[in-house]
Amino acid sequence: MSDLKVLKKREEIDDRYKWNIDKIFATDGEWEEAFKKLQKEAPSLKNFEGKLNNEENIKEFLDKYVKLGVLAETIYVYAHLKSDEDTSNSKYQSMMNKVDAYMAEYASYTAYFVPEILSQDEEFIRNIIINTENLKLYKFMFEGILKEKPHILSKAEEELLASVSDCLEAPSAIHNMLSNADMKFGNIIDEDGEEVELTEGNYSAFIKSKDRKVRRDAFETLFNRYKDLENTFATTLSSSIKNFNFGAKVRKYSSALEASLKPNDIPVEVYKNAVKTIDENLKSLHRYVSLKKKLLGLDEMHMYDLYVPVIEIPKEHIEFDKAVEMVIEGLNPLGNEYLDIFKSGVEEGWIDIYQNKGKRGGAYSWGGYATLPYVLLNYNYELNDVSTLAHEMGHSIHSYYSRKEQPYIYAGYTLFCAEVASTTNEALLIHHLINKEEDKRKKLYLINQELEQIRTTVFRQLMFAEFELYTHESLEKGIPLTAEDYNKAWHELNVKYFGPEMVVDNEIDIEWARIPHFYSDFYVYQYATGYAAASAFAKSILDGEENAVPKYIDFLKSGGSDYPIDILKKAGVDMTTSKPLEATIERFNELLDMLDKEIN
Template identity: 45%
Template sequence: MQQVIKRSDVPQENRWRLEDILGSQAEWEKEYTLVHQLVEKMKQYQGKLSDVQTLKACFELEDDISLHTERLYVYANMRHHEDTAAPQPLALAEKSKKLSVTVGEALSFITPEILSLSDEQLDKMIQEAALEPYRFTLIEMKRQKAHILSKAEEALLAQVGNLSKGPESIYSMINNADMKFPKIKNEAGEEVELTHGRYSQFLESRDRGVRERAFEAVYGTYRKQRNTIAATLSANVTKNLFYAKARKYPSALEMSLFGDNIPKEVYTNLIATVHKHLPLMHRYMKLRTKLLKVDKLHMYDLSAPIVDEFDMKIPYDEAKKITKESLKPLGENYLNVLQDGYDNSWIDVYENEGKRTGAYSWGAYGTHPYVLLNHKDNLNSMFTLTHEMGHALHTYFSDNNLRYRDAQYPIFLAEVASTLNEALLMDYLLKKTTDPKEKMYLLAYYVDQYRTTVFRQTMFAEFEMIMHERAEQGEALTAQVLSEIYYELSKKYYGDDMVVDQDIEMEWARIPHFYTSFYVYKYATGFSAAQSFSKQILEEGQPAVERYLGFLKSGGSDYPINILKKAGVDMSTAAPIEEAMSILESLIEEMEQTAAK
């Protein structure tokens, strides 16, 4: 077991260069003082935003304050992530959080004041040449206006805000703090305590008995808490219904889609199209049964490895090379920026003592993006590298082609570029391999991504929709009702060729995403959009690449559906999901052919 090194011992070439944002702590403090001065300056605009020139100056100052605050916040937090135990970066990170709150309060008068203008005044502002850089901001504010209440009502809703966090906080305490799982026997026959983290490891065990014991122990534990957890989930749904009614939305679903201006059809099309292609999932379940050499597939067999011991060792330098090679279809310009990221310290590569776990891409407008990794020399880490560089290059192209205000892309678009990179990497690896074992390993890896990202997340999305519809019709969401809905959906999604164990009816109780309602569908739409892009790029070549680069350069300058549509992916239709499904079908066919050899 390799020793984890201290931050101070990490070689320079494996670190990111945060000095590109701010050169030193003294520079950070100087900028921090500047933000406080700018915040003071903002006060002069309060109550005067009906004048065009004043509004323009106010918006310009708002951008200036936001940009400096972002730089301070990102720099401090990324320094903290290098070594979470180091006291000085932690203090800076805390200081930057407090500054963000102060800034948020100082800027909070702008939107309500603009919305207090009449529709005629707002329309006039939207047409003003002087306000052209802020046209989309004003159009968006006007769209929101119908759902903004009077000053007194808004103040009341703001106070309810703390109460509304109750269901999620209570669930989090039950799930993370109070709930204790029993001990189970591992592969070696030793008694080991089951935890959230170990559960997924146990489900990937080659020992079927271990998988079954873990599955039954987890859901048996949730079953004991079913009435309490049903009450927290039901309270969360009630909260959504309250806000939807208060803010005059037709339903809780439409309220949640309104922010990104997503038509309801995008949500319902996703569910309907996935339903149409459920036979593909059932076909994969049949194949899984055969490959695992079991009579009947159970729910606890879904993550079991179907290829005997197989380990792809890929050192970091090789991962960079393979990744770059696989992204060749995106053209010279894209590859040059990628290489720039590799060569110029965008990436913090390996684990060190105290470093934040996981991986992400982040940065501040005006400097290049950054990527945090905890690289291990395996396939998963190579996919993480290409995924995070997809985010980074999306940010790079947006930032370099748009003003600060328009560059930030919404969550609905966020996973497209990263997942497209993964799709191109997978296509490259599958075309290159000659080893049937490696091929099967790659195919299973990819098909399982479809299972977890498209089918499973769509099933979650459907569960949320049914649950809210039932509540809107006045039905009580008891543990029994929730379990019945969930079990029926599980049978529908996984099919008759496997055993849908009764225990799975409790799975709704362990999904924290259900407390951020109507969010999970974005995983499925993002994945589908990326597959659609990859298919077009690989089949059409240059015209599709140009459209895709146009997408990367669009940031958040328009509504997400419009940005994707211009690039050739229309998420208001079923076409991108159909394209993703045709790719899945060919992957399953390849798996079947490889298995038959």
């Protein structure tokens, strides 16, 4: 047996494979100076309290709010990105904790703004915004504030909530530290007979291994470790959900779901109808499980068999530079402007590419109005990593366009729109790869990849959404939830979703503890709605419909300048109907038919 394969330390990775955070602050000392400047200037935001009764003061407040907001966001982003590079680095943990704590104080300096605006005559505020040239920019923002009047608390209550915001984020922070820094999963034997360290970062590769023992061992090793801490994770998740329910109750919403959706003018029915639509079409997923079982030649289909490709092809090692080429080819229909932005992002240090010890797992796109739209990857040389690159760069180019075309207050797009751009990129990439592939088996392998995209992004995320609805509604009714309750609900959902031909292994019962998105209330359903919208965009672009690309680019440029349902409607996608989701399921069935031909 060879020496144990271990992850590199951060300093052992070449700088060209790391994101360029020096473009935010050249040194940690510069960050400290900026932080001191913010601490010195931010209290001046309180000077406008009680004075927001004329256009001059409102304009002066908003100018300062934007200037300091950009600075605060930049400081916050830098500390978190540095922390995510190595979550075991105490220096950057300290910086992150320091800025997190301060942001609660910072929020308290402006907590009076919305209550003070709402305490005044609505017509008076509307007239100021409409008739003052310098304030017309803020019309949509003020309309949103006025719409939320029934849910805004008194000045003192808003200040109190702002001051404890850091505490309310504690469950998410604890989950992050447990799963990324403190948990050690041990070692397994890989396909080459070598002992390797199992991590959240490399688990995705092992669970797709053609060697059934490798994927079973990875599956059991990972989830048994989570099982060891099930009571801690249950308490953490319950605490997080209680915080969301508390926020909804004090703000006079009927539920946490309404509190999450209503500010963006998304009907609660959009969420519930998505879950209902997928429940009515689970026979398609059952058929997929059945076909996969046959193609894999298994007597029993287990949960650890779910991610393995159904078609046997030589394992391809894809270097990162090659991945970039593949994505650029796939995104060619979006035009030169989009491709040039993509290329410059790769060259200018947007991306942190490879795994290192302590690095936060998974992948994300993140940044601030005055920073690059950074991408964190844990690139592992597989086709799925190529897709992840396309996905996260979709987010980042969406951010790039939004920040370039919109002012600070509208540059942040809503979660409902967030997954559309990323998934459009994925849809274009997989379509390109399937179409260009001449080898029959490779083509079928790619067809399975698209099936997996739909399974994981639509079916899986709506299973998550159904679980979220159960957990929030249970705790809203005062029904306490233990680890046993969470495990039981998760097991039953897996049985329902995957059907009679799937052996739902007991280890999967604890999988809910692994999902960080549950600490962002009612986030995950938007992967499914986003995929449905993205499918519509990709189809119109690939079909060469008139103005398809300009319409799509306009969507990317819209940021948060309107409600998400309306932004998508303008681009030709109506998410208040079940049609986009039903069309995605139709595509899933078409792909199943292609697979069916292979085995019959």
